[in-house]
Amino acid sequence: MVNRRDDVYGSDFAGRMRFGTEVVRAVRAAVPSDFLVGLRMTGDPLTDDIGLGPDDMLEIARYLDGLGAIDLFDISGGTGATLETQAGTVPPDTFDRGCYLPLARAVKDVVSVPVLCAGRILDAEQAEQALAAGDCDLVAMTRAHMADPDIVTKLTAGELDRVRPCIAINDGCIGRSYQRLTVKCAVNPVLGHDELDRPERATTPRRVVVVGGGPAGMEAARVAASRGHQVSLLEAGTGPRRADHHRAQVTAPAASRQARGLVGQ
Ligand SMILES: Cc1cc2nc3c(=O)[nH]c(=O)nc-3n(C[C@H](O)[C@H](O)[C@H](O)COP(=O)(O)O)c2cc1C
Ligand code: SF4
Incomplete structure (x- = not known):
């Protein structure tokens, strides 16, 4: 009581x-x-x-x-x-x-x-x-907006597959908050770092090769591409399997425990 x-x-x-x-x-x-x-x-x-x-x-x-x-x-x-x-x-x-x-x-x-x-x-x-x-x-949809502040813009534009999902692990946001640290997000490096938001176009576009398609590699590739560079992202495996691998890096943790079990994660 x-x-x-x-x-x-x-x-x-x-x-x-x-x-x-x-x-x-x-x-x-x-x-x-x-x-x-x-x-x-x-x-x-x-x-x-x-x-x-x-x-x-x-x-x-x-x-x-x-x-x-x-x-x-x-x-x-x-x-x-x-x-x-x-x-x-x-x-x-x-x-x-x-x-x-x-x-x-x-x-x-x-x-x-x-x-x-x-x-x-x-x-x-x-x-x-x-x-x-x-x-x-x-x-x-609190954390959904922290993971992707552009979620409404993307949904309004019908770009459902471009939404970056919250994975609900909590270490970046509320976990850090409980430790009196700045709130961040495990899938959105820009959160808490306004200086990283909307990167400027590169004055000299270059060819950029990113080796490794984990979360860090994919984010590096995404930001480089958004700056106007021509990006090649290299990851082990080929064809659809490789695409599945990239997608699973983000979407599998976003699903519930039960759903992860269904896809064998
Ligand atoms: C970093 C962070 C801070 C929060 N602070 C508060 C708060 O001060 N008061 C409150 O009632 N809920 C707070 N919440 C909880 C949210 O309002 C919400 O109820 C919770 O995140 C569940 O919704 P979601 O699954 O859409 O994220 C906070 C959540 C996060 C991630
Ligand atoms: S840190 Fe994790 S749980 Fe918190 S908003 Fe980002 S993805 Fe979601």
Whole structure:
């Protein structure tokens, strides 16, 4: 049990909701009436240790919605209460893709405003499915944007196969953040390095040979090509097998554990 207070901020449900209620009302009062107020909350703390389960979260969502001060519920999972459950707040690849959609769906059934879901929604197809199924009204795709900030531009242009997927290993982004290091991204070297973004065209285009088609080699080839150089990327193997190898470097880790099993990774 996290809230052990026995004063007006504890004891019963109304007491335990008092602090949150005061915050929500204060925020609502501080912004113009056309300013959208969203509330991020877990739909399931993923532990029995804090005295709150999924049903409690639904009761809380219903209550907060009843205040009439919230325009959007932003649903995720896990909780910062323990280190173990903290991991669930940014679900790594050991969690299923779209792992918190059932939680968003449950909240959607008890509140009167739109519900957003955050939790390993990695690509447009998955996002469309979630929206079409009515699991949520909006998707977050936080790390998907960190891995590829141009994701929306590429999707709008119909270039689905050019999107660089998040692999959900977490070492670059939230893992570094927990160590008080600058947030970076394992598949997007530009993140945190604005000086590397949009490299200038080379004044003298050259022929560039990159040996090795791992992540570093592919990125070097991509950047050199974007600068206008003529790039040859050399990798062991030939034909379709080689292309599969390059693709698997990025897409296999991006899939869920179960999907990786299917492709024998
Ligand atoms: C580097 C980083 C920082 C984050 N900081 C916060 C935060 O301050 N508050 C919060 O509620 N969620 C935070 N999150 C969690 C995201 O809002 C989101 O719920 C989570 O990444 C799962 O969504 P995704 O699978 O689309 O990335 C953070 C995530 C990352 C990767
Ligand atoms: S560091 Fe890894 S988990 Fe984080 S956004 Fe980049 S690819 Fe995704």
